[in-house]
Amino acid sequence: MRLKASALVLAAALIAAAGTSAAAMKGPHAPALAPAAPIWVVDKAASRLTFRAAVSGQNFDGVFKKWDAQVAFDPKNLKASHAAVTIDIASVVTGDPTRDQMLPTPDFFSVAKFPKASFVTAAIVQTGPGHYQAIGDLRIKGMVRRVTLPFTLAIVGDTAKMDGALTIDRGWFGIGQGQYASSETVASNVVIMVRLAAKTAR
Numbered sequence: 521m522r523l524k525a526s527a528l529v530l531a532a533a534l535i536a537a538a539g540t541s542a543a544a545m546k547g548p549h550a551p552a553l554a555p556a557a558p559i560w561v562v563d564k565a566a567s568r569l570t571f572r573a574a575v576s577g578q579n580f581d582g583v584f585k586k587w588d589a590q591v592a593f594d595p596k597n598l599k600a601s602h603a604a605v606t607i608d609i610a611s612v613v614t615g616d617p618t619r620d621q622m623l624p625t626p627d628f629f630s631v632a633k634f635p636k637a638s639f640v641t642a643a644i645v646q647t648g649p650g651h652y653q654a655i656g657d658l659r660i661k662g663m664v665r666r667v668t669l670p671f672t673l674a675i676v677g678d679t680a681k682m683d684g685a686l687t688i689d690r691g692w693f694g695i696g697q698g699q700y701a702s703s704e705t706v707a708s709n710v711v712i713m714v715r716l717a718a719k720t721a722r
Contacts, residue, residue, distance in 0.1 A: 557601045558592065560593055563718060567589075569715075570712075571712045573690075574707035583613055584607050587606060589605045598643075598644050603640075604638065604639070604641070607637040610624060612624075627696065627698055634660070634661045637660045639654075639659075639669070640659075650672055651670070653669065653671070654668070655667075655668050658688070669685075670684060679719050679720075683715050686711070687710070689710075
């Protein structure tokens with residue numbers, strides 16, 4: 521009987537301790553979950569993803585017609601803010617039929633092997649009023665480079681407008697092979713331009 525009583529006392533003590541631990545976890549000293557940044561829905565009709573390059577000293581512009589972006593952003597909570605952009609490389613158009621036929625080939629974007637490019641942020645920092653930098657990984661043709669995209673942002677109510685530009689070296693990603701590798705014909709620097717319009721989802 522004494523053994524049974526002792527066992528009952530021990531069981532009661534364990535249950536009480538477990539209840540106290542659970543209450544402590546729910547109490548005021550429990551670690552608080554970091555708030556999530558608001559989700560923004562991109563207005564594709566009012567947004568553009570373009571680039572500027574040069575051949576034989578002559579600039580030309582191109583546009584990617586198919587892409588997608590997931591954005592969570594709060595200027596007061598940049599640690600929880602992030603963005604991911606996926607680009608359908610086959611959708612590139614420059615307005616020149618010969619150039620448009622060359623860009624998907626292995627010498628340039630090699631679309632058959634690498635149909636998608638992407639940019640995923642690792643951090644977003646503010647550099648001044650309305651000015652920010654998105655630091656992240658740019659992936660093109662299976663190669664990844666850490667880059668910094670400076671951008672401006674204006675938020676009015678539930679609407680945001682963002683403009684950014686980033687200069688890359690096409691050689692980082694093997695864009696332009698063989699006779700096109702030299703910068704004497706095709707300039708090494710390419711400027712990627714982003715213009716986004718979005719509305720908050722909540």
